[in-house]
Amino acid sequence: MNMSAPASFIKLEHLSIEFPVFQLESRSLKKTLFSNVKKMMNNPQRHHQRTGAEIVTTANNDVVVQALRDINLTIRSGERVGLIGHNGAGKSTLLRAITGIYEPNSGHIQSHGHIEALLSTNAGMNPLLSGRENIYLRGKRLGLSTKKIQELEKDVEAFAELNEFIELPIKIYSSGMLMRLGFGLSTSIVPNILLMDEWFMAGDSNFQEKARNRLVSIVDKADILVLTTHSLPILQQWCNRLIWLKAGQIIADGPTEMILEHYKHAMTMDSDS
Numbered sequence: 518m519n520m521s522a523p524a525s526f527i528k529l530e531h532l533s534i535e536f537p538v539f540q541l542e543s544r545s546l547k548k549t550l551f552s553n554v555k556k557m558m559n560n561p562q563r564h565h566q567r568t569g570a571e572i573v574t575t576a577n578n579d580v581v582v583q584a585l586r587d588i589n590l591t592i593r594s595g596e597r598v599g600l601i602g603h604n605g606a607g608k609s610t611l612l613r614a615i616t617g618i619y620e621p622n623s624g625h626i627q628s629h630g631h632i633e634a635l636l637s638t639n640a641g642m643n644p645l646l647s648g649r650e651n652i653y654l655r656g657k658r659l660g661l662s663t664k665k666i667q668e669l670e671k672d673v674e675a676f677a678e679l680n681e682f683i684e685l686p687i688k689i690y691s692s693g694m695l696m697r698l699g700f701g702l703s704t705s706i707v708p709n710i711l712l713m714d715e716w717f718m719a720g721d722s723n724f725q726e727k728a729r730n731r732l733v734s735i736v737d738k739a740d741i742l743v744l745t746t747h748s749l750p751i752l753q754q755w756c757n758r759l760i761w762l763k764a765g766q767i768i769a770d771g772p773t774e775m776i777l778e779h780y781k782h783a784m785t786m787d788s789d790s
């Protein structure tokens with residue numbers, strides 16, 4: 518971290534995000550669908566429910582999924598935060614909200630520092646351009662000088678190992694090839710704030726090792742890391758703080774070992790139920 522620059526931070530105040538699910542003209546169909554959802558919500562087994570957010574009807578009678586509800590959170594420089602929780606708890610939505618992909622329905626998001634989000638491999642790439650042209654495109658977007666773009670090109674080309682495919686349009690790439698290029702590009706510049714979805718650690722084992730080494734080096738240099746993963750070893754190794762989400766709300770927040778102990782216990786209870 519540059520000591521003379523203001524410290525990086527992320528601050529979320531009363532953040533709520535909801536997704537409309539039914540925008541149906543037919544009131545009767547909407548009524549039937551929602552009464553089925555209501556029945557499920559009133560089921561006594563529901564407290565054991567492992568997936569999904571709350572589904573509600575708004576004042577306008579629209580049916581929405583409440584992906585995040587009144588999230589208050591500050592993340593400061595030096596923190597390595599893991600977002601945990603069952604499928605549909607709101608982890609990816611929270612990451613995407615911080616990047617600005619999702620607009621809050623209410624509340625505020627403030628941040629300071631350059632954010633890089635490792636969320637999807639082809640984000641910001643043009644499918645009609647070649648791998649090499651996409652590298653140039655990224656360099657231009659980042660406002661790099663010609664010399665810096667040439668360095669970026671060398672670095673990403675060597676990392677992605679696409680050989681002659683680097684000259685071909687990326688729309689013909691396999692998903693693994695796209696991942697190599699996308700990963701190489703997204704990890705070529707060290708951001709202040711690094712946001713990462715767990716699948717970014719996937720890939721073939723040879724590539725995974727290489728990708729991991731590259732990731733470790735940018736994670737070490739970034740001021741803030743926020744990642745979502747279901748892997749307990751990754752949380753233990755990479756994170757010093759865990760935020761546990763359930764149905765769009767924070768139910769626990771604290772040092773990794775302390776939260777993991779409760780989380781593991783809850784998972785055992787779930788598998789027993």
Ligand SMILES: Nc1ncnc2c1ncn2[C@@H]1O[C@H](COP(=O)(O)OP(=O)(O)OP(=O)(O)O)[C@@H](O)[C@H]1O
Nearest residue numbers: 536569570582584603604605606607608609610611
């Ligand atoms: N674009 C969308 N439209 C409608 N509902 C959505 C959308 N994206 C997410 N959701 C809903 O919001 C809730 C939170 O989803 P999110 O992807 O944030 O969960 P998650 O905790 O990342 O889950 P997982 O561990 O399965 O990746 C879920 O109930 C999901 O169905």
